[in-house]
Amino acid sequence: xxxxxxxxxxxxxxxxxxxxxxxxxxxxxxxxxxxxxxxxxxxxxxxxxxxxxxxxxxxxxxxxxxxxxxxxxxxxxxxxxxxxxxxxxxxxxxxxxxxxxxxxxxxxxxxxxxxxxxxxxxxxxxxxxxxxxxxxxxxxxxxxxxxxxxxxxxxxxxxxxxxxxxxxxxxxxxxxxxxxxxxxxxxxxxxxxxxxxxxxxxxxxxxxxxxxxxxxxxxxxxxxxxxxxxxxxxxxxxxxx
Amino acid sequence: xxxxxxxxxxxxxxxxxxxxxxxxxxxxxxxxxxxxxxxxxxxxxxxxxxxxxxxxxxxxxxxxxxxxxxxxxxxxxxxxxxxxxxxxxxxxxxxxxxxxxxxxxxxxxxxxxxxxxxxxxxxxxxxxxxxxxxxxxxxxxxxxxxxxxxxxxxxxxxxxxxxxxxxxxxxxxxxxxxxxxxxxxxxxxxxxxxxxxxxxxxxxxxxxxxxxxxxxxxxxxxxxxxxxxxxxxxxxxxxxxxxxxxxxxxxxxxxxxxxxxxxxxxxxxxxxxxxxxxxxxxxxxxxxxxxxxxxxxxxxxxxxxxxxxxxxxxxxxxxxxxxxxxxxxxxxxxxxxxxxxxxxxxxxxxxxxxxxxxxxxxxxxxxxxxxxxxxxxxx
Numbered sequence: 130x131x132x133x134x135x136x137x138x139x140x141x142x143x144x145x146x147x148x149x150x151x152x153x154x155x156x157x158x159x160x161x162x163x164x165x166x167x168x169x170x171x172x173x174x175x176x177x178x179x180x181x182x183x184x185x186x187x188x189x190x191x192x193x194x195x196x197x198x199x200x201x202x203x204x205x206x207x208x209x210x211x212x213x214x215x216x217x218x219x220x221x222x223x224x225x226x227x228x229x230x231x232x233x234x235x236x237x238x239x240x241x242x243x244x245x246x247x248x249x250x251x252x253x254x255x256x257x258x259x260x261x262x263x264x265x266x267x268x269x270x271x272x273x274x275x276x277x278x279x280x281x282x283x284x285x286x287x288x289x290x291x292x293x294x295x296x297x298x299x300x301x302x303x304x305x306x307x308x309x310x311x312x313x314x315x316x317x318x319x320x321x322x323x324x325x326x327x328x329x330x331x332x333x334x335x336x337x338x339x340x341x342x343x344x345x346x347x348x349x350x351x352x353x354x355x356x357x358x359x360x361x362x363x364x365x366x367x368x369x370x
Numbered sequence: 371x372x373x374x375x376x377x378x379x380x381x382x383x384x385x386x387x388x389x390x391x392x393x394x395x396x397x398x399x400x401x402x403x404x405x406x407x408x409x410x411x412x413x414x415x416x417x418x419x420x421x422x423x424x425x426x427x428x429x430x431x432x433x434x435x436x437x438x439x440x441x442x443x444x445x446x447x448x449x450x451x452x453x454x455x456x457x458x459x460x461x462x463x464x465x466x467x468x469x470x471x472x473x474x475x476x477x478x479x480x481x482x483x484x485x486x487x488x489x490x491x492x493x494x495x496x497x498x499x500x501x502x503x504x505x506x507x508x509x510x511x512x513x514x515x516x517x518x519x520x521x522x523x524x525x526x527x528x529x530x531x532x533x534x535x536x537x538x539x540x541x542x543x544x545x546x547x548x549x550x551x552x553x554x555x556x557x558x559x560x561x562x563x564x565x566x567x568x569x570x571x572x573x574x575x576x577x578x579x580x581x582x583x584x585x586x587x588x589x590x591x592x593x594x595x596x597x598x599x600x601x602x603x604x605x606x607x608x609x610x611x612x613x614x615x616x617x618x619x620x621x622x623x624x625x626x627x628x629x630x631x632x633x634x635x636x637x638x639x640x641x642x643x644x645x646x647x648x649x650x651x652x653x654x655x656x657x658x659x660x661x662x663x664x665x666x667x668x669x670x671x672x673x674x675x676x677x678x679x680x681x682x683x684x685x686x687x688x689x690x691x692x693x694x695x696x697x698x699x700x701x702x703x704x705x706x707x708x709x710x711x712x713x714x715x716x717x718x719x720x721x722x723x724x725x726x727x728x729x730x731x732x733x734x735x736x737x738x739x740x741x742x743x744x745x746x747x748x749x
Contacts, residue, residue: 195742203659203741224663231661238745242656246379256660258372303660 150311150343151177151200156209158195158366169195171366172209182337182344184357191363193347197313200345201234202226214310231259235304235342237314241296243288249299250275250284256307274302277340278332294325301332305342312336314346318353330356373666377673384646388678391642395682395724396689398635399717403690405624406713412621423483424450424575424583425609426590429600433458435569436599443593444573449586451578454479455570457560461524461533463514470510471552472524474560474568481505481554483576486544493518493539501559505539509550529564546708574606632720639728643675647732654736655744664737671736675729676722683721687714 158170169192177183185193198204200211202218211218214233221229230236243252253274257267275281278298288296297317304312314333318326334356336342346357354360362369381388426444428434435457444453459472475481477498481489489497489505497503506516516522516537524533535555543550560568575590577583587603594601647654654667687709694709 198742201659227658227661227663229661230659234659234661236659238656242652242745244379244653244656246383247376251375251379255376255657258376259661259666264372 148178148180149176150179150181150214151175151345152210152212153196153200154210154212156196156199156206156211158192158199158204158206168366170199170206170363173363173366173368174209175361175368177343177345179343180337180341181359182334182357183346184354184360185345185347185363186349186351186354186360187363189349192366193363194315196363197315197345197347200311201236201313202230231256231307233310235307235309235312237297237300237304237312237317239316239319241288241293241300241320243296243299243303245288248285248287249280249291249302252288252299253302253306255303260307270306271302274306277305277336278302292325293321294328297321297325297329298332301329301336305336305340311343311345314344316347316349318348318350326350326353373670373673377670377677380646380650380670380674381677383649387642387646391639391678392682392685394638395635395679395721396686398631399683399686399721400690400693401631401686402628402720403687403709403713403717404694405628406716407690407694407707407709408624409621410710410713411707420606421583422577422580423606424577424587424590424603425606426573426575426601426603427571427609429591429602432572434599435571436573436601438569440570440573440594440599440601444575444590447586447590447593449578449582450575452479452483452576454483454574454576455557455572456480456574457557457568457571458528459524459526459555459560460528461526463522463524468514470513471549473552473554474557475554476570477556477558480574483574486548487541488544489539489541496538497556500536500538501556501562502534502536503538504535504553504555505541506537506553507550508540508542510553511537511540513551529560529568531563533563575603580605632724636724636728639675639679639724640731642678643671643728643732646674647671647735651739651744654739655741658739658741659745667736668733671733672726672729675732676725679725679728680718680721683717683724687717687721690717 153173153175156170156173157168160167160169173196185196187193195204199206200213200218202211202221206219209219216229216233218226218229243249244255247255250271253271254267257270260267262270271284272281275284278301280295280298280302283291283295283299286295288299291299297320301317304314312333317333318329321329330353333344333346337344344357346353348354360370426436426440428436436455438455441453441455444450454476456476457474459474461472462468463470481487481494493505497505504522510516514522518537518540521534521536524535525531526533535553541550541554557570575586577586583605587605590603591601657667658664691709691714694707
């Protein structure tokens, strides 16, 4: 079932439903090299419903990661708006965005980006340090996340003691530990061998199907994109189905 | 507290670098504490002399003596309760490098004028009964392993020959800044051994009223103005301060060295923190992505820098405290050489300031880091 509505350089054709989680309206973004303007996103309009698993594909430099960063409130826009769970991300201050991200966004990176000085347990616990949870509650959350990614026996391992696939599973556990509204994955299998990539995709699929997590995944891999409910293509800043 | 583990983990991320930075701060703080202790000890010794006693010396210089005949004229000066005198002896005991001060003093009057030099009554009586008797500081006794009633031989430098003294008393000073490394013997022994050629090196005058010190000093100097040995009179405290003034440039030099050391270590610590922060650009970006506020990240960097410099500073200060003790040979030259509470507190304050200043730039950089650019750099 595909519930994603999209358009590029035009207004969304579909009506909004009560389940819309992410609403992107006429988004434009350019980078500047000296005085030269380099458009990255050109009027993207997109609605993503709650519980959806969306894959975004496109060549390098097409603006996929930029769009993901804007949804996460990590990058700014020049035009348009991004509304996630009813909150206008593009209108928030840096401070508000940081708090909002901690509550609503789980981010999975291509290169895992675990802190090397912390154990798997401590890496997963990081987002919870920003909450009011007690140490005991944090422990329960981390244990649950470790169970979900099947790494309970590696809790005290440092990233260097884990394989790439295991590190990415820790990264996913970190992304879900605070029970975020949406999971953003930027090429989560891009640095993994085929077997590990398959495991990660299985895990993301399970998170979507079993835990009803909304996932937006940027990928180059067509096979990975097949796992999603919908696949969007971004090319030269223009989004298409 | 929940971030403590994160700070701790970052401190030990590069153990060698942390150790070297901590050690460099420790060495710097050890130097700071030691050098500042020299200054505070010098300042304390300038405060040591009494305002109730005057010192009258030859106006030409302290090495030029005064006629003994001045005694009676000084005694008859209004406002002076008692008069005593002393001479610098300058003898050597065994090794010239084992220096200690020796004074020939007018026995009866001198010790009566210095209640801050504690000598047991029976020992003082023994001293006054025997011409070759000496009273020695407790520290000096311990230093050379001397005992009461022992005879020691000094080789005269100003007054040539071997000089034998019998230790009949041991004094203990009331104030630690007053040296316990000196030896006092009787002026009449020096007088007789030099065929009555020696005269007082300086006079010590006990005042009836300390507030009259300035007027009496003027009166005395006017009294001998046209004599063959004009005098210069001042309070004992001013006389002591004069000696300290001779150290004036040393104190300035010590301050300059201390300041240079501080800034050198500041640069070392700042460089270390910058390097550490640069290594962690990606991690800071990740933490921002997870929702960490700029303020929290800056605080973590500052806490890390302050812990490193704080621990280094405390190590240096405790090393200095262990080094600066009564057994330290520096006490021979600088009686009362000790690390004051003020110096310790200043050291702790500087250590913390060092951490805050050295961590300020990386903290600011962490706060203003663009997540997108930082993550793109890694990718």
